[in-house]
Amino acid sequence: MKIKTGDIVRIIAGKDKGKQGKVLQVFPDLQKVIVEGLNISVRHLRSRQKGQAGQKIEFPAPLHVSNIQYLSSKTGMIGRIGAKMIENNGKQVKVRVLHRKGKKEDIA
Numbered sequence: 001m002k003i004k005t006g007d008i009v010r011i012i013a014g015k016d017k018g019k020q021g022k023v024l025q026v027f028p029d030l031q032k033v034i035v036e037g038l039n040i041s042v043r044h045l046r047s048r049q050k051g052q053a054g055q056k057i058e059f060p061a062p063l064h065v066s067n068i069q070y071l072s073s074k075t076g077m078i079g080r081i082g083a084k085m086i087e088n089n090g091k092q093v094k095v096r097v098l099h100r101k102g103k104k105e106d107i108a
Contacts, residue, residue, distance in 0.1 A: 001026065001028045001031065001065060002070075002081040002082075002083075002096070003023060003026060003033055003065055003068065003070065003081070004023070004026065005023055005024070005025065005026050006022065006023060007022070007023045007070060008020060008021070008022055008023075008070075008071045008072075008073055009021065009022075009023055009033070009035060009068040009069060009070055009071055010068065010069050010071045010078055011035070011038060011039075011063065011067060011068055012067060012068060012069050013066075013067040014039065014063070014067055015039070016038045016039055019038055020071055021035040021036045021037050021038045022035070022036045023035055023036075024036050024060070027062060030062070031064060031065050031066075032062035032063060032064055032065065033062060033063055033065060033068065034060050034061075034062050034063070035060065035063060035068070036060065037060065038060060038063075039060055039061045039062075039063050040058050040059070040060055040061070041058070041059060041060075041061040042056050042057070042058050043056070043057045043058075043059065044056055044057075045057060070098060070107075072098055072105055072107070074105070075105060077098060077100050077103065077105060078100065079098050079099050079100030079101075079103075080098070080099045080100070081096055081097070081098060081099075081107070082096070082097045082098075082099055083095065083096055083097060084097050095107070
């Protein structure tokens with residue numbers, strides 16, 4: 001999966017479309033991510049004892065990776081993430097690259 005923890009992403013589908021946030025957690029097997037403060041779900045819990053009130057618990061639910069796009073922190077450009085190999089001190093190193101309409105930008 002090309003999205004990593006700590007990346008800034010923009011949501012492109014769903015109830016929070018157009019909003020952006022930081023990736024908190026990644027689930028590569030499920031192809032889902034949790035974005036900070038977005039896609040908030042509410043879980044209602046019953047009271048456990050007599051006389052106590054029930055609770056509403058709000059938590060960020062996972063989003064599928066197809067519903068988000070990477071947002072560059074340098075230029076603000078959104079797009080797809082790829083990779084390229086560069087030579088660094090005689091060793092091949094893989095670097096992530098942001099692609100958008102013929103433009104390319106290296107991601108640190």
